[in-house]
Amino acid sequence: MPPVTFRASETFASSPAHAFATVIEAPLPAIFDRRHLALPPIREVRDQTGAWSRPGQTRTIVLSDGATMHERLVTVQEPDRFDYELTGLSGPLGLLVRRVEGRWAFEAAGGGTRVTWTWQVHPRSPLTRPAVLALRVLWGGYARLGLERVGGLVGG
Template identity: 45%
Template sequence: MATVTLSQSRAVPVAVDEAFDRVLAHPLTEIFRRRRLAIPPIKDVRDQQGDWGTVGQTRVIVLADGGTMLETLTSNDRPHSFGYTISEIRGPMKPLVASADGLWTFEPAGTGTRITWAWELTPTTAGRVAMPAFATMWRGYARQALEEIEAILLR
């Protein structure tokens, strides 16, 4: 099944090292606190051992609609990027998405940092039909998350 690549970026007036460290460590429930159409906010994170940042770590993300997904940290190249895989999707997103590989990148942009969040997702067979609509919702969700990150970083 062909994958679908989605990404969204935002420049923030914060140094690359600081942006990376603070985004990696920040609670997902604050970054992803808003719904975007059919994509719910993150309600809770469970089963995380210690501070997030060690490759191979896992945690369960609980969505406000009752769905869950397993996140596994797959890379940590401080201060340039960190990546993860989303699997074991349960709930309303399960019929659409089989899995997703996420990547956050941080690169100098003027006197600040360009933060990019990207997903390479593998849709289910049924999900292929819904991908254009899902992609539009995801881009809005990502834009909201990057707005939250900027507000967090500027506190």
């Protein structure tokens, strides 16, 4: 069963290198500190294996509703992109989603940087696919809030 793509972008007055370094190093609760409808904010990150900079590093993300997910950094191509995978999702999201392949991409755009956040969401089953498609709409609002915080961090 093919994944469902979620994508959001925003352009900031920053270089790709600065935007990349800021986002990869930012504490997740500083970016995702606000709820959007049914999607809770990130409360904390646990068990991070060093600075978030090398493929293979892992951490556990804890949401404000107590749900957790395991994140593994897959690829780092500075200053263009970094990829990660979310597995072991618990809580409501875990009922719908088997895993997520995420990417943050940074490309020069009109004197600034276009930051694009993408999720490839793998539904748990064909029965959960319609709910994942509906989740894409909620995620768009959550992503917009996160990208607002990114803009504040990178100066754009």
